[in-house]
Amino acid sequence: xxxxxxxxxxxxxxxxxxxxxxxxxxxxxxxxxxxxxxxxxxxxxxxxxxxxxxxxxxxxxxxxxxxxxxxxxxxxxxxxxxxxxxxxxxxxxxxxxxxxxxxxxxxxxxxxxxxxxxxxxxxxxxxxxxxxxxxxxxxxxxxxxxxxxxxxxxxxxxxxxxxxxxxxxxxxxxxxxxxxxxxxxxxxxxxxxxxxxxxxxxxxxxxxxxxxxxxxxxxxxxxxxxxxxxxxxxxxxxxxxxxxxxxxxxxxxxxxxxxxxxxxxxxxxxxxxxxxxxxxxxxxxxxxxxxxxxxxxxxxxxxx
Amino acid sequence: xxxxxxxxxxxxxxxxxxxxxxxxxxxxxxxxxxxxxxxxxxxxxxxxxxxxxxxxxxxxxxxxxxxxxxxxxxxxxxxxxxxxxxxxxxxxxxxxxxxxxxxxxxxxxxxxxxxxxxxxxxxxxxxxxxxxxxxxxxxxxxxxxxxxxxxxxxxxxxxxxxxxxxxxxxxxxxxxxx
Numbered sequence: 001x002x003x004x005x006x007x008x009x010x011x012x013x014x015x016x017x018x019x020x021x022x023x024x025x026x027x028x029x030x031x032x033x034x035x036x037x038x039x040x041x042x043x044x045x046x047x048x049x050x051x052x053x054x055x056x057x058x059x060x061x062x063x064x065x066x067x068x069x070x071x072x073x074x075x076x077x078x079x080x081x082x083x084x085x086x087x088x089x090x091x092x093x094x095x096x097x098x099x100x101x102x103x104x105x106x107x108x109x110x111x112x113x114x115x116x117x118x119x120x121x122x123x124x125x126x127x128x129x130x131x132x133x134x135x136x137x138x139x140x141x142x143x144x145x146x147x148x149x150x151x152x153x154x155x156x157x158x159x160x161x162x163x164x165x166x167x168x169x170x171x172x173x174x175x176x177x178x179x180x181x182x183x184x185x186x187x188x189x190x191x192x193x194x195x196x197x198x199x200x201x202x203x204x205x206x207x208x209x210x211x212x213x214x215x216x217x218x219x220x221x222x223x224x225x226x227x228x229x230x231x232x233x234x235x236x237x238x239x240x241x242x243x244x245x246x247x248x249x250x251x252x253x254x255x256x257x258x259x260x261x262x263x264x265x266x267x268x269x270x271x272x273x274x275x276x277x278x279x280x281x282x283x284x285x286x287x288x289x290x291x292x293x294x295x296x297x298x299x300x301x302x303x304x
Numbered sequence: 305x306x307x308x309x310x311x312x313x314x315x316x317x318x319x320x321x322x323x324x325x326x327x328x329x330x331x332x333x334x335x336x337x338x339x340x341x342x343x344x345x346x347x348x349x350x351x352x353x354x355x356x357x358x359x360x361x362x363x364x365x366x367x368x369x370x371x372x373x374x375x376x377x378x379x380x381x382x383x384x385x386x387x388x389x390x391x392x393x394x395x396x397x398x399x400x401x402x403x404x405x406x407x408x409x410x411x412x413x414x415x416x417x418x419x420x421x422x423x424x425x426x427x428x429x430x431x432x433x434x435x436x437x438x439x440x441x442x443x444x445x446x447x448x449x450x451x452x453x454x455x456x457x458x459x460x461x462x463x464x465x466x467x468x469x470x471x472x473x474x475x476x477x478x479x480x481x482x
Contacts, residue, residue: 134316134352155352155384158316162354166319233395247355247391251384 002034003027009042014260014297017049018267021289027060028290034066041073047118047183048194048297050087052262054120054179055196059292061092062176068096075102083107086120090179117143123168123178123197133161136182140191143184147302156251157182157193163244164195164296174199174292191255194297201264202226202294206234213237223284226261226268230277248298249277255300262288262295305378306333308362309349317353323360330365334373341373341463342481344403347380358392363412367398370460374481376401376408386411399461403482415461422452423461431479453478 005024010016021027027035037057039045045053060067071079079102082088086107088097107119119139121132129135137158144150161180168178178197185191199205203222206229211218214234217225228234233246249270252259259270259277269283309315311329313322334343345362353361366375380386380402393400393412401408408427415423425440426432434449441449453476456462462478469475 128321130314130318130322133318133354152384155382155387158352159354159384159388162316162318162352163356166354166356170320244354244356247388250387250391 001025001031003032004036004038006038007040007043009040012043012045012049014049014052014262015283017052018285018288024289026289027056032065035060036068036070039069039071039078041077043078044081045078046192047085047120047181048192048260050082050085051120051179051181051194051196052291052295054087054090055198055293055295056291057095058092058176059198061094067094068098070098074099080106085118090120090122118183119181121180123165123180125169125175128169132165132180133158136161136180140182140184156254159251160193160248160298163248167244168195168197171199171205189302191300191302192297196293196295198293202229203263222266223268223279227270227277227279230259230270252298252300253277255302258299260297260299262291264290264292305344305346307346307348312350315349315351317350317357319354320356320360323357326361327364330361334365343373343375344378344482345375346378347385353385353388355388355392358389359395363392363396363398366400366460367396371457374463376403376482378403399459401481408480408482413459415456419452419456422449423456426462426478426480431477433475433477
């Protein structure tokens, strides 16, 4: 069966990305052998959605499905925009890009030269890049160093990248690459920090150990458990580990960041409320089309 | 004094794997100074640590030697770094003192309500005896003061050693870390 995912001619954030997926038949469905992603003119994909898109496309290619991306505008418009991010540098070679792949990597050409910054970095399991959180943070600070809260922002961003990326190495159990992404919006008032992997997903990794390590939490739903992961810190390794996500959340909440988590079949959005994260029930979905992995995005409001 | 930067491969301490390597180096340094009871770990030139790295290094070694050796942090002023050390130490229920000059700031675990005053008292002197604390309060017995200090020692807030008491028996001398 052929699955078509059509993106609307709008800015695509994580929410709209999932909307488009839900309207399709499910790219990972057992009966799907071919997947086409339609990207029309006027469609602009924000970085936290772009790395989910990238992860999904690479997952599908790894399952030997035939994967195709059709860019209506050719190599201007969205394709050029994705190229700037480094999207095509990381896209599996097997994925067919129409009309054709960009001739050169715009990300390479423009790296470091843009105040309204956007960048995707590979998290390669084979070769741990020990400088990755530092490099990403340095790129961010080139855009943000004049801010009065620059030092705090730098510390927060570094910790978030460090913790999320380390988690990909420690827990994701997959050979597929993960991705870290960063986008400072042109007006400098918003920042997106996101990490995606194509592993088992937090719940799959954590659930089996809950009964033993945190018996009081066994009856919580997946959504409730996710909240506890960010609020109290939980780990499959027991009560004295698991502070990475909690620590990241603690940094992000200082900037009133919204937290968006996509798991294999579920999406949970947490919003800051009186210094702690709570679930934004209007934006949570269960039973979503399968997408492997854990995809975490922090949307910071930088104000002024 | 132990400079953490000297046993790190780079100025940023990232993740559990790096943390475990540095822990082994910390362990070696500690074992090479068998007579030393208090280790001041300098954060000079350490630009960043994440919570996982902090947890696997100083917090873990402080926990390992709890009761017999003490570890404190010096040359640490960056609030972001302090937060990360605090989160890591709190997770493991490990008290850690951060010293700025002669001022000690406690991060990680906190003493229970009943022991807070005793801890503050101990912080103000290099060493204390239970009798001294009892004397400073109008309604405290030595036995009671002893119990509080013992609890603080067990939980890693203080160190102690045996000493001959004036009365001819044995008493404990409690020591702040740093």
